[in-house]
Amino acid sequence: MKTSMAKQKKSKSLLRREWVKSMVQNRYLYLLMLPAIIYLVMISYRAMYGILLAFKDYNPKLGIMGSEWIGLKHFKNMFTDPYFRHVLLNTILISFGRIIFTFPFAIIIAIAFNELKQRHLKKTLQTIYTFPHFLSWVIVSGVIFNFLDYTGPVNSMVAAFGGERKVFLGDKKLITPILYITDIWKESGWKSIIYLAAITGINSELYEAAELDGAGRWGKIWHVTLPCIRGTILVMLTMRVGQVLNAGFDQIFNMSNTVVQSTIDILDTYVYRITFQQTPDFSYSTAVGLFKSVIGFTMVILVNKLSKKMEGTGILD
Amino acid sequence: MKKKYTVGDIVLVTILVAWGLLIFYPFYNSILVSFMSQAEYMRKPFALWVSKPILVAYEEILSDSKFFYGYKSTLTIMLFRLPLAVLIECMMAYALSRKPFFMSKIINNMTVFTMYFGGGTIPTYLMIKSYGLMNSLASVVVIGLFSVYNMILIKNFFYGIPDSLEESAKLDGANDIRIFAQIYMPLAKPIIATISLFTAVAVWNEWYSAMLYISDSDKWPLQLVLREIISNATSTVKEDLSGEDLMLKETFALNVQMAAVVVTMLPIMLVYPFVQKYFMGGLTVGAVKG
Structure with missing residues (x-):
């Protein structure tokens, strides 16, 4: 008994010497990490x-520490508030709408691009397709306002063909499809690059073999391309599902107006509005924000586990 | 021998070109509208060119000091955030890509954690307030000074450099800082180019933090200036339409709005075709993993 205790003590001190040694040996590495660590401690954490x-119950005079504890009251208020439930449902619906309607587009574009033989055309089109990704939603919403304006190009076309002009962005029925379409318009070109890279990595012998078996264009896409990029698709999909509570703040915030506000109100726009436009209740807003972060984080962990099970590799580690 | 195109090829090209035009035309139309007089706009809204271009909207925008200040703020933020962010990210990435040492795993996990979980809008707002950074550009510089995502991209790049380089330098008596600065940083030029571009675009498109923390409109970055012009002008569009002297007025709301959009978008538009490959390089560095 005594000897084992002594052994433990010895190994402990050995361990201690070991980490001291490691710290001394790697002192410059710690120095290199210092700025990032200061950032993490002083900002993130x-x-x-x-x-x-x-x-x-936040009281600005008392500060965060001095304010009175009230337990889960804000969370109870949150779930009894019908508007919060409406916003939560909106967030999930819009998010899944995006997954269903916008997610496949990037894959389709990548496959179509891969079939394109003209190299110059390919390059030019790729520049055009990916460009909008690098603009903010502030700029893009401006471009879309002009394009969908009451007197703008789209409405003029509609009128020229005998249709009736519409206020597209002020129509509760049209606004959600417009969110999806403009999302596809802005982002799918850029997202397709990842799939295109995966497709480029496919062994060309597979295509030759398929050709020998008499596979045509569709046959090759269906039996070679799609199965080969299945892993990439699954990883992208699981990552997207993990972000389900991020329903696109930038886009909605910049494209919304008073007419359609409640139709496309999501958690992030709701938190912004209750905090910075009405009489603020910082504690309640923090509670809504925390609810979102916790669910979001849990989703990421779950999705990572799922991805590991399906593909043998996680997104996180 | 001539290449043979099937019907399928022609259909494919047609669809892809059509989609390309659909992306291109709205931007092109915005540029046209920024040069159009109201009279011309009413005549041909689906225009392909401007027959009598006017510069009234641009004169109006450039005579207003708002855009001047907007450019100034955005460039100031860029000047500080861009070099600092890239340096901090590279330093951290180098240290974390070395062989495991005491606490390195924990520090790595604590870093990656912040990518998936954060304080949220209000706690961050109160923190900025408690640091006395309200209404100062420093707030926008500080928030986003260290991007975990970019750091991981650099780290993955460093993993690809053979360890023997580090080992032989160590034998020559170089310490970690020298190895980092004189061997690894020069090798990392391609990834540094990519990360710098990602950061530059992020700064250029910055508006949210500025909207929260900066109340003084003289300090607003470009995007926030643009945002205000767009949202203010939308409310005046309908008045313009109902007016009797509609056609007589030279400029109109959309004209000025689009000029503002063009002024904000132009730098990215001009630079993008030339740096596109670096952006795409960033994606092929490898999947983002902790």
Whole structure:
């Protein structure tokens, strides 16, 4: 008994010497990490400390620490508020709408691009397709306002063919499809690059073999291309599902107006509005934000596990 | 021998070109509208060119100091955030890509954690306030000074460099900082180019933090200036339409709005075709993994 204790003590001190040695040996590496660590402590983790507010009744005079604890009151209020439930449902519906309607587009574009033989055309089109990704939704919404304006090109075409002009962005029925279409318009070109890279990596012998078996264009896409990029598709899909509570703040915030506001109101726009436009209740807003972060984080972990099970590799590690 | 095109090829090209035009035309139309007089706009909204271009909207925008200040703020933020962010990310990436050492795994996990979980809008807002950074450009510089995502991209690049380089330099008596600065940084030029471009675009498109933290409109970055012009002008569009002297007025709301859009978008538009390959390079560095 005594000897084993002594052994443990010895190994402990050995371990201690070991990490001291490691620290001394790698002292310059710690120095290189220092700025990032300062950032993480002073900004990332310091901001997380403010989450305590979700369980308090914030009083600016008393600060975060001094404010009174009230437990889960904000969360109870949240779930009894019908508007919150409406916003939560909206967030999930819009998010899944995006997955169903916009997700496949990038894959289709990548496959179509791969079939394109003209190299110059390919390059030019790729530049055009990916360009809008690098603009903010502030700019893009401006371009879309002009394009869909009451007197703009789309409405003029509609009128020229005898249709009736519409206020596209002020129509509760049209606004959600417009969100999806403009999302596809702006982002799918860029997203297709990942799939295109995966397709380029496919062994060309597979295509030759398929050709020998008499496969045509569709046969090759169906039996070679798609199965080969299945892994990439699954990883992208699981990552997207993990982000289900991010329903596109930038886009909705910039394209919304008073007419359609409640139709496309999502958690992020709701938090912004209750905090910065009405009489603010910082604690309640923090609670809504925390709810979103926790669900979001849980989704990422779950999705990572799922991806590991399906593909043998996770997104996180 | 001539290449043979099947019907399928022709259909494919047609669809892809059509989609390309559908992306291109709205931008092109915005540029046209920024040069159009109201009279011409009413005549041909689906225009392919402007017959009598006017510069009234641009004169109006450039005579207003807002855009001047917008450019100034955006460039100031760029000047500080871009070099600092890239340097901090490279340093961290180098250290974390070395052989495991005491605490390195924990630090790595704590870093990656912040990519998936954060304080949220209000706690961050209160933090900026408590640091006394409200209404100062420093707030926008600081938020987003360290991107975990970019750091991981650099780290993956460093993993691809053979360890023997580090080992032989160590034998020559070089310390980690020298190896990082004199061997690894020069080798990392391609990934540094990519990360710098990603960061530059992020700064150029910055508006959200500025909207939250900066109340003084003289300090607003470009995008926020544009945002205000767009949202203010939308409310005046309908008045313009109902007016009797509609045609007589030279400029109109959309004209000025689109000029503002063009002024904000132009730098990216001009640079993008030339740097496109670096952006795409960033994606092929490898999947983002902790």
